[in-house]
Amino acid sequence: MAGQHTLAETERQVSERLAHMNLDFQAMAVTSNLFRAASAVRNHLERTVLSASGLSWTAFVVLWVTWIWEPIETRQIADEGGFSKATLTGVLNTLEGRGYLTREKSKDDGRLVLVSLTDSGRKLMDGLFPEFNKQEQKISSVVDEKNQTLFADMLRAVTAFTEAQ
Amino acid sequence: MAGQHTLAETERQVSERLAHMNLDFQAMAVTSNLFRAASAVRNHLERTVLSASGLSWTAFVVLWVTWIWEPIETRQIADEGGFSKATLTGVLNTLEGRGYLTREKSKDDGRLVLVSLTDSGRKLMDGLFPEFNKQEQKISSVVDEKNQTLFADMLRAVTAFTEAQ
DNA sequence: TCGAGATTGTTCGGATGCGAATAATCTCAG
DNA sequence: CTGAGATTATTCGCATCCGAACAATCTCGA
Numbered sequence: 431m432a433g434q435h436t437l438a439e440t441e442r443q444v445s446e447r448l449a450h451m452n453l454d455f456q457a458m459a460v461t462s463n464l465f466r467a468a469s470a471v472r473n474h475l476e477r478t479v480l481s482a483s484g485l486s487w488t489a490f491v492v493l494w495v496t497w498i499w500e501p502i503e504t505r506q507i508a509d510e511g512g513f514s515k516a517t518l519t520g521v522l523n524t525l526e527g528r529g530y531l532t533r534e535k536s537k538d539d540g541r542l543v544l545v546s547l548t549d550s551g552r553k554l555m556d557g558l559f560p561e562f563n564k565q566e567q568k569i570s571s572v573v574d575e576k577n578q579t580l581f582a583d584m585l586r587a588v589t590a591f592t593e594a595q
Numbered sequence: 596m597a598g599q600h601t602l603a604e605t606e607r608q609v610s611e612r613l614a615h616m617n618l619d620f621q622a623m624a625v626t627s628n629l630f631r632a633a634s635a636v637r638n639h640l641e642r643t644v645l646s647a648s649g650l651s652w653t654a655f656v657v658l659w660v661t662w663i664w665e666p667i668e669t670r671q672i673a674d675e676g677g678f679s680k681a682t683l684t685g686v687l688n689t690l691e692g693r694g695y696l697t698r699e700k701s702k703d704d705g706r707l708v709l710v711s712l713t714d715s716g717r718k719l720m721d722g723l724f725p726e727f728n729k730q731e732q733k734i735s736s737v738v739d740e741k742n743q744t745l746f747a748d749m750l751r752a753v754t755a756f757t758e759a760q
Numbered sequence: 761t762c763g764a765g766a767t768t769g770t771t772c773g774g775a776t777g778c779g780a781a782t783a784a785t786c787t788c789a790g
Numbered sequence: 791c792t793g794a795g796a797t798t799a800t801t802c803g804c805a806t807c808c809g810a811a812c813a814a815t816c817t818c819g820a
Contacts (some may be wrong), residue, residue, distance in 0.1 A: 460734075460735040468632075
């Protein structure tokens with residue numbers, strides 16, 4: 431709920447406070463709203479969908495990526511999820527401890543570890559993801575149907591460019 | 596950087612794997628690309644701009660919000676930054692310990708704490724933010740100049756709607 | 761005036777989160 | 791065949807992160 435200041439008020443204060451600095455305010459609005467949006471959506475989904483299952487955002491991402499690609503190498507989970515291998519190790523410990531997934535050494539390459547969902551983990555995602563998607567749909571609906579593709583395309587472009595840097 | 600799978604490959608695998616579930620894939624693309632973009636941009640800015648000063652993303656956000664609004668109440672910092680009060684307390688301890696800001700009890704309301712930058716903190720932001728904004732500009736430039744406003748508007752709409760839920 | 765209820769920042773416990781160091785494993789030129 | 795270099799998951803230390811419980815402070819109706 432953006433506290434006492436609306437988004438517009440904040441941006442006005444910013445341009446007033448930094449008027450002398452010759453900055454690109456357009457670019458500033460793009461990135462800062464990108465983070466506000468991501469953070470707001472994440473918090474909302476955590477509260478409305480994930481908290482009931484005791485899942486953190488990252489834990490859910492790990493389960494989701496595994497659900498889509500299993501069996502999957504851990505390095506790829508970290509890659510798809512956008513966090514470090516070190517972080518992943520901890521989250522995998524948590525999720526393995528709760529019985530949602532299993533780790534297994536690769537036969538082809540002894541350095542790799544393959545992750546798969548357990549029946550319990552698969553059942554969890556089968557029940558959870560439709561709920562999750564309903565919220566995604568609600569949120570996306572604030573953008574015109576015909577603009578949603580453009581919206582996703584712009585986000586994809588930002589990702590691709592930034593990761594290539 | 597997106598690992599072995601391109602964004603397109605990932606989305607194809609997703610729709611194949613979940614084809615039977617009657618989901619809104621358009622909405623899924625919007626939110627998942629929102630997080631990918633935010634995560635990619637954040638990681639990039641941390642590496643290219645923030646790491647040299649030993650600042651975490653959150654620490655930078657705290658300094659930035661304080662820079663714009665000082666003196667500012669802690670609850671507002673947490674609100675603008677999108678994290679909890681508990682998190683903020685820890686980050687404020689870190690930044691206060693490094694001499695970038697100060698805490699001061701409000702005279703009007705004994706429950707409140709007001710945060711201001713020190714000269715050192717202000718100097719840090721004066722030097723850091725133009726650098727930060729240059730990167731923002733680079734990243735935003737992947738979207739057509741004329742579409743940037745629309746882009747920011749859509750992100751704002753997502754934020755406003757989600758926080759109102 | 762006063763006290764029940766609301767609000768605020770901190771503390772606490774536990775789960776992320778990361779960079780750097782490490783051990784295990786693989787690759788491939790010589 | 792072999793060993794130097796590359797790659798991988800884990801470990802380590804430390805800094806976020808959060809929800810819940812807490813103490814201090816404020817509000818406002820009776």
